[in-house]
Amino acid sequence: MNRVERWTSRVLLVGGVLGVALMVVGVLGSALRTERGTADSIVSVHQIGIALSHRPIDPLGFAALGIVALFVTPLAAVATAGVAFYLEGDRRFVAVSAVVVATLLLSLWFGGA
Amino acid sequence: MSPLLFVTAILLTSTVAGVAGAILGLGGGILLVPVLTMFFGVDLRGAMGASIVSVIATSIGAAGAYLRSGLSNIRIGLFLAMATVSGAIVGAALVGVVPERALELILGGALAYSALVTLRQLNLDVPEDPPYDALALRFGLEGAYYDATLDREVKYRATRVRRGAVAMFGAGVLSGLLGIGSGAFKVLAMDYFMRLPMKVSTATSNFMIGITASASAAIFFGRGDIRPVIACPVAVGVLGGAYLGTRLLSRLRNTTVRKIFLPVIVYLAAAMVFCGLGVHLP
Numbered sequence: 001m002n003r004v005e006r007w008t009s010r011v012l013l014v015g016g017v018l019g020v021a022l023m024v025v026g027v028l029g030s031a032l033r034t035e036r037g038t039a040d041s042i043v044s045v046h047q048i049g050i051a052l053s054h055r056p057i058d059p060l061g062f063a064a065l066g067i068v069a070l071f072v073t074p075l076a077a078v079a080t081a082g083v084a085f086y087l088e089g090d091r092r093f094v095a096v097s098a099v100v101v102a103t104l105l106l107s108l109w110f111g112g113a
Numbered sequence: 114m115s116p117l118l119f120v121t122a123i124l125l126t127s128t129v130a131g132v133a134g135a136i137l138g139l140g141g142g143i144l145l146v147p148v149l150t151m152f153f154g155v156d157l158r159g160a161m162g163a164s165i166v167s168v169i170a171t172s173i174g175a176a177g178a179y180l181r182s183g184l185s186n187i188r189i190g191l192f193l194a195m196a197t198v199s200g201a202i203v204g205a206a207l208v209g210v211v212p213e214r215a216l217e218l219i220l221g222g223a224l225a226y227s228a229l230v231t232l233r234q235l236n237l238d239v240p241e242d243p244p245y246d247a248l249a250l251r252f253g254l255e256g257a258y259y260d261a262t263l264d265r266e267v268k269y270r271a272t273r274v275r276r277g278a279v280a281m282f283g284a285g286v287l288s289g290l291l292g293i294g295s296g297a298f299k300v301l302a303m304d305y306f307m308r309l310p311m312k313v314s315t316a317t318s319n320f321m322i323g324i325t326a327s328a329s330a331a332i333f334f335g336r337g338d339i340r341p342v343i344a345c346p347v348a349v350g351v352l353g354g355a356y357l358g359t360r361l362l363s364r365l366r367n368t369t370v371r372k373i374f375l376p377v378i379v380y381l382a383a384a385m386v387f388c389g390l391g392v393h394l395p
Contacts, residue, residue, distance in 0.1 A: 004187055005180045012177035012323075016170070016352055023345040030341070031116075044335060063341035070169050070348060071330040074323035077176075078194075081187060092252060096191050100324065103198040107205070107289075107328040 004084040011080045015073025019066045026063025033059060075104055123153065123343065124350040130167055131354020135175035136362050137374050138318030139296035140168030140326065141351060143381070155343060162338030163347045165330050168296075170348045172323025174355030175316070182363065183258040184316035189271060189309070192252055193317075194324050196278040197299070200285020201325055207290055214389045220287060221385030227301045228378045231371060234305075238263070238367045243272040243308040258313065262366045269310050277307040288325055296322045297378050304371075311367040311374070319355075 042048055042064040051061025082097030126148050130141030142164030149160040179185035239260075249255065255270035271277065284298035296318050303314035333339055362370070 005183075008187060009177040009180040012173045012180075016173035016177070019173075020170075020345075020348050020352060023341060023348055027341050027345040060341060063345060066348075067166065067334060067339055067341065067344055070166065070173065071327050071334065073173055074169065074327045078191065078324060081191065093188060093191065096195060096252075100191055100194045100198060103195065103202065104324065104328050107198060107202050 003088060004081050007084045008077045008081045011077045012073060015069060015076060019070035019073065022062045022066030022069060024066075026059045026061065026066060029059025029062065075101065078104070119153065120342075120346045123149070123346040127167065127347045127350025128354035128357070131171055131174065131351035131356075132358040132361065133354075134167070134171035134296075134351070135319060135355040135358025136315065136365070136370060137296070137377060138300045138315030138322070139171075139377070140164065140322050141171050141354075142167055143377065145347065149343070158336070158338045159340055159343060162333045162340065163343045165326055165333050166339060166344045166347050167351045168326040169323050169330060170351040171355045172319055172321075172326065174352040175359050176320040176323060178356065178359035179316035179319060179362075182359070183256065184312055184362070185320045186254070186256045186309075186313060186317050187320065188252065189254050189256075189303070189307075189313075190317045190320040190324075192254060192274075193278060193281045193299070193302075194321050196281040197285035197288070197295075197321060197325050198328060200282040200287075201289035201328060202285075203282075204286035204289020207286070211290065214391070216287075216290065216389075217385045218389030221382050221387075221389055224297070224301075224378055224382035224385060227305060228375060228382055230305050231301070231375050231378065235371055235375070236368055239267050239310050240269070240308040243270065246270075246272045246274050248274040256313070258310075260312075261363050267310060269313060271303075271307040271309060273306050273308070277302045280306055285325065288329070295325070297374075297381055300374065301378070311370045312362060312365070315370060315374075316362070 042051055042060055045068065048061050048064045048068065051058035078097055078100050082094055082101065085093040085097060127145065130144045133144060134141035145167050146160045146164050149155040149163055150157055176185055180187060249271040254274060257266050257268040260267045280302035281299065284295035284302065287298065288295045299318040299321055300314045303309045303317060304311055
């Protein structure tokens with residue numbers, strides 16, 4: 001396994017574990033909590049910030065942060081692959097990775113996210 | 114149903130979806146959406162939100178392991194992702210312009226044809242000596258993996274890359290236009306057009322589906338369709354299932370994977386044709 005595969009699989013592993021851990025903490029915390037939080041459904045990064053800065057902290061904020069972490073992980077993996085390709089001197093695949101990341105960001109913009 | 118039983122049942126279903134997704138290169142939504150809506154009373158939007166979580170979790174859980182084992186080819190995945198993500202943007206821009214039913218009929222027909230092709234090469238284990246392709250050579254779209262069932266290293270290289278990229282673009286258009294995952298099309302494009310071993314096709318598809326799904330995930334999240342109470346057990350179950358699936362795939366023959374894959378595309382073809390005719394299958 002070369003650097004590209006090693007780094008990319010590591011980013012996928014860390015992102016997956018982090019995302020799921022945050023979701024589990026959020027959902028368990030929310031289930032154990034009797035007091036109503038800041039929001040029943042968090043639908044933006046801004047609302048995650050509000051939920052986590054609220055006192056007491058709304059555990060659903062952690063769950064939503066975990067969901068976002070899961071979604072960002074593939075994008076982070078591609079960006080990491082691009083860096084690894086650069087260090088290996090593979091300029092063609094640096095360009096390919098950059099095109100994929102740019103197109104993904106463009107699609108997010110089209111989606112109004 | 115008590116909340117504990119509800120979560121446990123979703124967790125078990127998602128584990129099965131994760132195993133199937135990791136072996137077949139699909140997101141698992143094909144299994145999850147009908148089960149969540151029919152047996153758990155989750156509304157369609159909530160089920161589709163859970164499905165997108167399932168696609169990404171399958172991809173993360175399976176692709177990491179497949180990259181380590183050499184089954185997933187990151188160069189082929191990224192090269193084809195350019196076509197798929199571009200297609201998804203075009204598809205999203207065509208929403209409301211192209212009649213969806215006509216498209217569903219065309220794609221259903223294409224899938225039915227692909228099913229016939231898959232049937233013809235059902236017993237083909239590893240494609241032998243495919244013709245050289247200039248694009249594949251320039252971008253190094255080749256690789257090798259150790260096949261435990263054959264007890265040898267299998268070397269492969271992609272061919273007919275342009276056709277594969279066009280098929281991937283079509284898969285992307287489908288994703289953007291209809292809001293569905295297109296893992297089946299990705300696997301077919303790599304298996305049929307590019308003559309990659311079936312296991313490499315499903316493993317590389319696993320890497321790609323996460324990339325394309327992350328583009329649409331933000332939209333689902335922003336609409337409030339992803340509910341943590343459902344998404345959390347789905348993600349945990351699918352990640353665990355995907356890990357189990359990666360262990361299983363290494364012990365399966367390419368022909369076995371193709372035999373498991375065939376009924377799935379037959380079902381998808383039928384579902385798409387019926388959808389185009391205005392009849393919705395579960």
